[in-house]
Amino acid sequence: MTGSPDADHRDLRLWWKSAVLYCLDIETFLDSDGDGVGxxxxxxxxxxxxxxxxxxxxxxxxxxxxxxxxxxxxxxxYYGVDPRLGSHGDLVEMIRHAKDRGLRIIVDLVVNHTxxxxxxxxxxxxxxxxxxxxxYIWRDTEPPDTSDKVIFPDEETSLWTFDxxxxxxxxxxxxxxxxxxxxxxxxxxxxVARIIGFWLELGIDGxxxxxxxxxxxxxxxxxxxxAQYGDPHDYLRALRKFTSRRRGDAILLGEVNLTYDAQMxxxxxxxxxxxxxxxxxxxMQRLYLALARRDVNPMVDxxxxxxxxxxxxxxxxxxxxxxxxTLDKLSDDxxxxxxxxxxxxxxxxxxxRGLRRRLPPMLNGDPRIIKMVYSLMFxxxxxxxxxxxxxxxxxxxxxxxxxxxxxxxxxxxxxRNGGFSPAKPSRLTAPLTTGPYxxxxxxVQDQRSDPDSLLAFISLLARRYRECxxxxxxxxxxxxxxxxxVFAHRCTWNQxxxxxxxxxxxHNLAPEPVExxxxxxDLAPGxxxxxxxxxxxxxxxxxxxxxxxVDGYGHLWLRILLPGDRRLR
Ligand code: GLC
Numbered sequence: 375m376t377g378s379p380d381a382d383h384r385d386l387r388l389w390w391k392s393a394v395l396y397c398l399d400i401e402t403f404l405d406s407d408g409d410g411v412g413x414x415x416x417x418x419x420x421x422x423x424x425x426x427x428x429x430x431x432x433x434x435x436x437x438x439x440x441x442x443x444x445x446x447x448x449x450x451x452y453y454g455v456d457p458r459l460g461s462h463g464d465l466v467e468m469i470r471h472a473k474d475r476g477l478r479i480i481v482d483l484v485v486n487h488t489x490x491x492x493x494x495x496x497x498x499x500x501x502x503x504x505x506x507x508x509x510y511i512w513r514d515t516e517p518p519d520t521s522d523k524v525i526f527p528d529e530e531t532s533l534w535t536f537d538x539x540x541x542x543x544x545x546x547x548x549x550x551x552x553x554x555x556x557x558x559x560x561x562x563x564x565x566v567a568r569i570i571g572f573w574l575e576l577g578i579d580g581x582x583x584x585x586x587x588x589x590x591x592x593x594x595x596x597x598x599x600x601a602q603y604g605d606p607h608d609y610l611r612a613l614r615k616f617t618s619r620r621r622g623d624a625i626l627l628g629e630v631n632l633t634y635d636a637q638m639x640x641x642x643x644x645x646x647x648x649x650x651x652x653x654x655x656x657x658m659q660r661l662y663l664a665l666a667r668r669d670v671n672p673m674v675d676x677x678x679x680x681x682x683x684x685x686x687x688x689x690x691x692x693x694x695x696x697x698x699x700t701l702d703k704l705s706d707d708x709x710x711x712x713x714x715x716x717x718x719x720x721x722x723x724x725x726x727r728g729l730r731r732r733l734p735p736m737l738n739g740d741p742r743i744i745k746m747v748y749s750l751m752f753x754x755x756x757x758x759x760x761x762x763x764x765x766x767x768x769x770x771x772x773x774x775x776x777x778x779x780x781x782x783x784x785x786x787x788x789x790r791n792g793g794f795s796p797a798k799p800s801r802l803t804a805p806l807t808t809g810p811y812x813x814x815x816x817x818v819q820d821q822r823s824d825p826d827s828l829l830a831f832i833s834l835l836a837r838r839y840r841e842c843x844x845x846x847x848x849x850x851x852x853x854x855x856x857x858x859x860v861f862a863h864r865c866t867w868n869q870x871x872x873x874x875x876x877x878x879x880x881h882n883l884a885p886e887p888v889e890x891x892x893x894x895x896d897l898a899p900g901x902x903x904x905x906x907x908x909x910x911x912x913x914x915x916x917x918x919x920x921x922x923x924v925d926g927y928g929h930l931w932l933r934i935l936l937p938g939d940r941r942l943r
Contacts, residue, residue, distance in 0.1 A: 387843065387847075387870055388623075388686060388688075388847070389430075389431075389478065389579075389623060390431075390580075390625045390627075390650060390651060390688055390757060391688045391757060391843075391846050391847040392757070392839070392840060392843050392846040392847055393430045393431045393478070393757050393846075394428055394429050394430050394431070394757075394758055394760070394836045394839060394840070395429070395430075395431050395432075395433055395480075395690065395757060395758065395759040395760065396424060396427075396429040396431070396432050396433065396759075396760045396762065397432075397433040397435065397582075397695065397696065397759060397760065397761050397762065398417070398432065398433075398434065398435065398761075398762040398784075399412070399434075399435040399445075399446070399696070399762070399781060400412050400413065400414055400416070400417050400434060400435075400437050400459050401437075401446070401456075401458070401459060401803050401804075402762075402781060402782065402783045402784060402794070402803060402804055403416055403417050403420065403762060403783075403784050403794075404416030404417060404419060404420055404784065404786065404794060404795075405794060405795035405796075405797065406419060408795065408796045408797050409458070409795075409797060409801070410795050410797035410798070410801035410802045410803055411458045411459065411795075411803045412459070412783065412784075412794070412795070412803065413458070413459045413460050413464070414437070414455070414459050414460035414461075414464040414465050414467075414468050415460055415464055415468075417468055418464070418467060418468040418471050421468070421471050421472050421475055421477060422475065423818070424477060425475045425476065425477055426833070427765055427829070427832065427833050427836065428832075428833050428835075428836025428837050428840070429477070429760070429836065430476070430477065430478060430840070431477065431478040431479065431480060431579065432472065432477060432478070432479045432480070433479075433480050433481075433482070433582050433627070433759070434479060434480070434481045434482065435482055435696060436449060436481075436482045436484055437455060437456055437459050437465075437481075438450070438451060438452060438454055438455065438456060439451040439454040439455070439456050439457070440456060440489060441489045441490075441491045441551065443489065443549055443551040443552070444548065444549055444551075444552060445696075445777075445778065445781065446482075447482075447484050447548075447552070447584065448487075448488070448489035448490075448491075448549070448551055448552050449484055449488055449489055449492065450488070450489045450491050450492045450493075451492070451493075452485075452565075452569045452572075453569070453572055465576070466576060466577075469576060469577045469578070470577070473577060478579040478580075479577075479578055479579055480578065480579055480580040480581055480582055480625065480627060481573055481578055481581060481582070482581070482582050482584055483569070483570065483573075483581035483582065483583045483584060484584040484585075485555060485557075485566050485569065485584070485589060486547065486548075486554060486555065486557075486584060486585040486586075486588045486589040487546060487547070487548060487552040487553055487554045487555060487585075488552070488553060488555060489551060489552065490550075490551045490552070490553055491551075493506075494506040494509045494510075495509075495510060495553050498510050498553075499537050499539055499540060499544070500539065500540075501539075501540065502540050502542075508556055508559050508561070508599075509555060509556055509559060509561065509562055510544050510545070510553050510554065510555065510556055511544060511545040511553075511554055511556050511594035511595060512540075512542040512543065512544055512545075513534065513542060513543050513545075513594070514541070514542045514543075516543075517532065517533070517534035517543050519532075520532050520533040520534065525547060525548055526548065526549060526725065527725055527726070528724075528725065528776075529549065530546075530548075530549060530550060533545055533546060533547060534546075535550040545593075545594045547585070547588045548585070554588070554594070556592075556594075556595055556599070557589060557590060557591075557592060557595075557603070557609065558592040558595035558599040558600055558602065558603035559595070559599060560602070563609070563612075566613070567613075567616050570613075570616065570617055570620070571616075571620055574617070574620045574621045574624055575620075578624070579621075579623070579624055579625065580617070580624040580625035580626060580627065580650070581617075581624075581625075581626055581627065582627045582628075582629065583626050583627065583628045583629065583649065584629055585629055586610070586628040586629060586630045586640060586649065587630055587632060587640075590606035590607070590609055590610050591606060592606060607639055607640075607642070607648060610640065610642075610648040610649065611642060611647055611648050613626070613648075614626055614642075614647055614648050614649070614650070615647070625650040625651060626648075626649045626650050626651070627649070627650065627651040627652070627653075627690060628640060628649035628651070628652045628653075629652075629653060630649070630652045630653070631653075631655045631700065631702070631703075632655075633656060633703065634656055634679065634680060634681050635681075637652055637681075638681055640652060641683060641684065641687045642684070644684055645684065646683065646684025646685070646686050646687045649687075650686065650687060650688070651687065651688045651689065651690050651757065652689060652690065653689070653690045653692060653695075653759070654680075654689040654690065654691055654692075654756060655700065655703060656676055656680075656703055657673065657676050657677065657680065657689070657691065657754065658691070658692055658693060659700070659701050659702075659703045659704055659712075660672040660673050660675070660676040660703075660704075661673055661693065661747075661750070661751075662693075662699070662701065662712050662716065663704060663708050663711065663712055664861070664883060665715070665716075665737075665743075665747065665883060666711050666712050666714070666715035666716065667711065668858075668859050668883045668884045669858045669859065669883070670855075670858065670859065670860065670861040670883060671858065672708075673861060674852050674861070677754075677755075677850070677852050677863070678852055688756055688757055688846075688847075689755070689756035689757070690756060690757045690758075690759045691751050691752075691754045691756040691757065691758050691759065692751070692758070692759040692760075692761070693733055693747060693748075693751050693764075694732055694733055694761045694764055694780070695759070695761055696761060696777070696780065696781055697728075697777050698724040698725060698727070698728030698729065698730055698776075698777055699728050699729040699730070699731070700727055700728040701713075701727055701728055701729070702727045702728070709727070712729075713729070715736075716729060716731065716736035716737075717729040717730075717731050717736065721772055722772065724776060724777065730770060730772070730776065730777060730779040730780060731769075731770050731772075731779070731780070732763070732764070732768055732769050732770045732780050732811075733747065733764065733767075734767040734768070734769055734811065735769040735770065735811060739767075739810065739811075740927075741828065742926070742927040743927050744767060744828060745828065745831050745927075745929070746881055746882070746883070746927045746928070746929045748764075748828075748831070748832060748835060749835060749881060749907075749929035749931070750861065750881045750929065752835045752836070752838070752839045752845070753839075753845055753863070753879040753881070753929075753931065754850075754863075755845070755846070755848070755850040755863075755865060756846065757846060758836075758839065760832070761780075762784055763782075763784055763785065764832070765828065765829050765832040765833070766785065766816055766817065766818055766821050766827075766828055766829050767811070767816055767828045768782070768784075768785055768807060768811060768816055769807050769809075769810070769811025769812075769816070770782070770807065770811075771805060771806070771807045771808065773805070773808075774804065774805060778804065781804060782804055782805060782806050782807045783795070783802065783803070783804055783806050784818075785806070785807070785812070785813040785816055785817045785818065786813075786817060786818045786819060787813065787817050787818070787819040788813055788814050788817050788819070788820065789813075791806060791813075792806050792812070792813030792817060793813070793817065793818075793819070794806065834907070838906050838907070838931055841906075841941065842865070842875065842877055842906075842931070842933070843867055843869070843875060844865040844866055844867035844875040844876060844877055845865045845877060845879070847867055848865040848866050848867030848875070848876075849865070849866050849867070850863055850864070850865050851863060851864045851866075853878070853892050853893070854892075854893070855880070855890045855892065856890055856891060857882075857888050857890050859882055859883045859884035859886075859888070860880060860881065860882050860883070860888060860890050860924060861880070861881045861883065862878060862879065862880045862881075862890065862892055862922075863878070863879055864876065864877065864878045864879075864894070865877050865879065869939075872938060873936070873937075873938035873939050873940070874936055874938070874939070875936075875939060875941070876933075876934045876936055877931060877932060877933050877934065878892060878894070878903070878920070878922075878930075878932040878934065879929075879930070879931055879932070880892075880922055880924055880928075880929065880930040880932065881928075881929050882924045882925065882926060882927055882928045882929070883927070884926065884927070885926040885927060886926050887923070887924065887925050887926050887928070888923075888924055889921060889922065889923050889924070890921075890922050890924060891919055891920070891921055891922075892919070892920045892922060893917075893918055893919060893920075894914060894918040894919075894920055894934075895917065895918040896918065897914045897918045897920075897934065898914070899913075899914055899915060899916055899917075899918075900913055900914065901913065901914040901934060901935065901936075902914075902934075902935045903920060903932045903933065903934050903935065904932065904933050904935065904943060905930045905931060905932055905933075906931040906932075906933055907929065907930065907931055908930075910923075910930070912932070920932075
């Protein structure tokens with residue numbers, strides 16, 4: 375390596391670019407005191423399980439005091455801990471334990487809005503003279519029709535709600551119980567900085583930043599404030615700067631469900647000085663379309679037009695999160711195709727744009743397809759993000775309303791309440807999944823001793839992903855497989871300390887076995903290629919041709935044994 379270490383970031387290991395993220399809600403993970411609610415002490419008991427799984431960073435969903443209107447995304451105290459889950463003491467102990475096991479932790483930063491029961495809003499709505507009045511966005515004239523802009527169309531009809539006491543309307547992009555903070559107000563900005571500073575000081579490694587486009591938008595702020603605030607991206611840049619000043623390697627992982635073009639400014643374009651990471655909603659949606667069609671083209675097109683990022687930035691890949699599986703970037707016909715394939719019953723759909731199902735039931739529980747999809751997700755350039763329970767193939771409970779269908783308690787054993795809690799079932803914070811995906815059939819304990827289980831597979835995937843930094847951090851080239859159902863891509867990375875790491879990853883979206891020919895023009899005939907999931911070994915032929923046999927729904931992670939690659943096989 376020449377020059378300063380910063381001269382070529384490709385040579386550096388950035389922890390978030392080869393991390394395996396795991397999102398969980400403490401409330402539904404493990405109940406240690408038998409009151410029916412998961413708690414911090416319960417999570418602490420499972421830290422070893424998580425590290426054994428191969429996860430390297432937890433994303434904790436909101437654990438702050440809340441009125442539970444939006445499952446914790448309506449916060450009443452940014453510095454507090456929901457007393458049902460434990461205390462600050464429990465949290466610090468848990469963080470310490472996680473660190474001891476080499477696990478990082480990021481937490482949800484939900485500052486687009488507060489709960490309407492937050493003391494700031496209670497004060498703000500009590501009087502126009504409140505010092506907190508301008509923490510929120512008010513208008514004194516009848517708002518225009520915003521019914522086409524509401525995010526939860528089943529429950530809201532407007533972005534504005536009239537407040538009787540002071541006779542004005544306040545802005546809320548989400549539920550009416552979640553008034554939007556006025557981010558153009560310097561006093562609010564100072565509070566946001568304090569909140570970030572507080573959690574970093576407790577040892578947190580960064581934040582999953584909620585609803586970023588709404589957060590930085592100053593719409594509704596009065597003219598003077600808006601002028602002072604200026605370009606919203608200046609604010610996001612300042613937020614990143616502040617975070618990095620407090621803690622150099624802390625990340626901001628943003629929820630920005632926009633097209634690639636619109637997302638780029640949120641990374642800070644080529645400068646890369648705003649959000650560190652963003653979820654790739656575009657690719658996730660095209661992946662489902664590709665699965666529905668058994669045709670890789672929607673994914674190929676998307677990956678080929680995925681913008682090149684600054685070397686410090688990264689996309690986060692996922693096939694499930696805690697919200698509806700949104701398909702809002704697909705055309706109406708495309709979305710209908712995915713609905714028809716994976717959620718034809720209207721009760722499986724939500725907000726007209728998404729699905730409230732988990733992956734295994736959508737794939738009729740076929741273990742071959744489920745494993746192939748997770749292999750594909752881990753193999754895509756970026757950082758994989760698991761939602762708790764995905765590692766064992768949990769299903770949803772459609773009897774639970776709305777988005778909560780996929781937020782049922784973690785299934786540890788086949789015993790009472792799936793080992794989540796010893797409480798009476800009626801006291802549980804959320805009902806468990808029932809039927810073929812319930813704890814009797816899907817649980818951690820059974821899978822721990824089964825080498826063919828999904829748990830064993832995901833754990834191996836996590837290990838392979840970490841062993842192949844070229845996958846997370848390298849340059850990616852989508853290859854022409856010659857078969858509409860076979861997705862093949864190659865990842866290449868200059869290894870820290872010398873040598874080039876290169877892999878070819880192959881996934882078959884269809885049940886028929888097939889042999890594909892890949893062109894790897896730069897490789898000399900005779901170069902050895904080995905699969906990291908089987909004992910298959912191949913040799914590159916004339917003109918860099920590689921013949922690859924792929925099973926129905928098969929997956930291969932082919933490591934190219936280049937000179938200087940000293941990794942163990
Ligand atoms: C984000 C969260 C979602 C929440 C909303 C409002 O979209 O993912 O769960 O309801 O923000 O905070």
